[in-house]
Amino acid sequence: xxxxxxxxxxxxxxxxxxxxxxTIIGTRGSTPRKAGSKMLVYPDGRITGTIGGGCSESExxxxxxxALDANQSATYxxxxxxxxxxxxxxxxxGIMDVFIQVI
Numbered sequence: 001x002x003x004x005x006x007x008x009x010x011x012x013x014x015x016x017x018x019x020x021x022x023t024i025i026g027t028r029g030s031t032p033r034k035a036g037s038k039m040l041v042y043p044d045g046r047i048t049g050t051i052g053g054g055c056s057e058s059e060x061x062x063x064x065x066x067a068l069d070a071n072q073s074a075t076y077x078x079x080x081x082x083x084x085x086x087x088x089x090x091x092x093x094g095i096m097d098v099f100i101q102v103i
Contacts, residue, residue, distance in 0.1 A: 001038060008040050008048040012103060018043055020064035021101045024051055029094025031080070032056070043068050051098065056080060060098055067100045074100045 012019045020041045027034055032052025039049035039057070041064035051057055056078045063076045078096045 002049060005038055005040060005049040009103065012040070018068060019103055020068050021103055022051055022060055022064055023099050023101070024096055025075070025099045026097040027094055029081070031094040031096045033096075041065065041068070051096070056096065060100075063098075064100050067102055071102055073102050076100060 009019075009021065011017070022039045022041060024031075024033055024035050024037045032054070033050070037049075037051050039047050039051045039060075041047050041061050043065070045061065045065065047057075047061060051060060059078055060076060063074070067074045076098050078098070080094055080096070
């Protein structure tokens, strides 16, 4: 795990803050990052780390904000296979499953 991300998680814990830790738990096909990649999403939308950038990361960040609002961890699937993905500029052509853990 990236040291900057680890420090950010520790800071959230030490200050009794709130954030959502997003972890890629599985991929199929071509994806920008692989299983184990992580990103931390804060309630104001800021992030530390990355799960690949672009539209897919923005989509997951929005889902992480929903999880924070509901105070409930969740799984989410990002599909970069269909015409919509191509229209949005996603060129990877794979599927990415993430676990969003509210901390």
